[in-house]
Amino acid sequence: MSDRFILACIVCSALILGALGATVHAQTPSSCKEPRTGTSRVPMLSPPLANVVTGKGRLQFYSAPNLHCPISGVFVIPNDALVAYAQTNDGWSSVMYLNPGTSNDVSGWVRSARLKVTGTIGPKEHVTGIAAGATFRATPA
Numbered sequence: 001m002s003d004r005f006i007l008a009c010i011v012c013s014a015l016i017l018g019a020l021g022a023t024v025h026a027q028t029p030s031s032c033k034e035p036r037t038g039t040s041r042v043p044m045l046s047p048p049l050a051n052v053v054t055g056k057g058r059l060q061f062y063s064a065p066n067l068h069c070p071i072s073g074v075f076v077i078p079n080d081a082l083v084a085y086a087q088t089n090d091g092w093s094s095v096m097y098l099n100p101g102t103s104n105d106v107s108g109w110v111r112s113a114r115l116k117v118t119g120t121i122g123p124k125e126h127v128t129g130i131a132a133g134a135t136f137r138a139t140p141a
Contacts, residue, residue: 032062032069034109037086037094047122049084051095051115053077061108065092071108083121087112 038044042065053059058075065088076082076097086094093112098105 032064032066034064035088042086042088042094044086045084047120049117050119050121051082051084051093052118053080053082053114054116055114059110059114061097061106061110062092063108065090065094065109069109071106074106074108076110081118082110082115084112084115084117 035042053076055078058077059080061071061074061076063069063071080097082093082095082097084093084095091112092109093115094107095110095115096105096107
């Protein structure tokens with residue numbers, strides 16, 4: 001074998017490994033930064049939408065709209081109610097879940113395909129500005 005052939009093999013191998021390394025790096029938790037909502041890529045829902053979880057099994061929560069960013073041990077199950085505040089164009093919803101038993105809440109990202117809109121979230125009566133102690137309810141869509 002010639003030195004040129006061996007050098008060409010080394011260069012090609014380095015390029016392939018570099019490309020694979022870049023792909024792995026792009027999918028590591030460092031890319032789990034939550035995107036800014038209210039942008040053209042992640043528009044805010046106004047008013048927020050009331051949703052119920054559909055399908056079978058657990059619906060995993062993620063720290064960002066990326067399958068490589070699950071929040072360990074955080075999920076909801078079918079028929080759980082969520083409030084969606086924003087959605088991406090590629091099938092993710094920014095949501096909040098309030099546990100009815102403990103009153104603990106969690107926010108994160110879930111796959112939108114498992115959500116069914118049941119209404120909107122809004123004030124009971126028209127309020128100008130933000131009123132302290134305002135009560136909110138879900139209204140049918």
